[in-house]
Amino acid sequence: MSSDIILETRGLVKEFKGFVAVSDVNLQIRRGTIHALIGPNGAGKTTCFNLLTKFLEPTRGQILFDGQDITREKPAQIAKRGVVRSFQISSTFPHMSVLKNVRVALQQKLGTEFHFWKKEETLKQLDERCLELLGFVGLAEFAHLEAIELPYGRKRALEIATTLAMDPQLMLLDEPTQGMGLEDVEMVTQLIKKVAANRTVLMVEHNMGVVGNIADTITVLQFGQVIAEGPYSEVSRNPQVLEAYMGSADETL
Incomplete structure (x- = not known):
């Protein structure tokens, strides 16, 4: 595991009584960046967050933080390592x-x-x-x-x-601008940028304007699988992503 990768998942799978909510997800979150996890409703974003913070146990796969396997650790152990989920913990x-x-x-x-x-x-x-x-x-x-x-x-x-x-090394922000007016969205967006100057941020966010403005890397999920990853300029033009969000590859995000 490269030293610039703070969090990695390998073949992460979560099944609920035969339903696969997360399927073979491989993430690499680079230290000191803002990484956004996006996707339409039901894509598996929140389930991924729950797996990373150990509110759910994975069916299969590995989670590594700073090169250490944390797959079987409890939420309190994860938090002590410096992985803290805002708006939950x-x-x-x-x-x-x-x-x-x-x-x-x-x-x-x-x-x-x-x-x-x-x-x-x-x-x-x-x-x-x-x-x-x-x-x-x-x-x-x-x-x-x-x-x-x-x-x-x-x-x-x-x-x-x-x-x-809590002095986190990695902050997980779950829908930080959900339900906000434009002024509050701008305030919280700027605050996230400020926070990320000295640490790593992984966020789930529906507001594409926010994601496009601050995310260094975007991972797109659909039906529990990664369908695209990269900077906003690439992801926003990806035909699979446009199909997932808009129902047509001819639209734009």
Whole structure:
């Protein structure tokens, strides 16, 4: 496995009672890049994510992270290695302040998340790092608001901040701009680019404008199989991809 490949799958298969949701998927995610996993509904994208973060066990195949076989590891072991899935692992607490949401994530990294008997004053040593992370995602001015008060797009930014608190090497973003208006899409897109400057991002995304703007490599799935891979300029002209999305190879993405 090349040192510039941070995550690799080899012949990854997931079957559900005879239905093949993921079929012989071979991925190579290069370190320091944004890699997008796209495809029409039912293509197997979310199943792939669940396999990579070990919420599902593969039927066959291998998953390697940093050259190590992690196929049989548990989700907590995967997270400790630095593979963190945003919007799943890093769920927010709506009636807790924005700052305290990030503090909880930092406690997880320190292994003190279950020290409920500790006085709050002892946790304030984490606040400086919390504010750094909130500043990074543009939320420092909202630190003392309850998370439920944040607009939708900024809630996604908070989820990214809590994920960053886990100090991930590889961030998996599942539909980061889903349900957003144009302004929030642009904000979160720019935030993903900023996050990716120092780490690797693997994302599932339906918004082709976002994918075309920020992804270095795109893998296209259909019926659980990879039908195309490459930069947006190539993938967007691929006849199989156009057929999968538009029903006709004469259309354009």
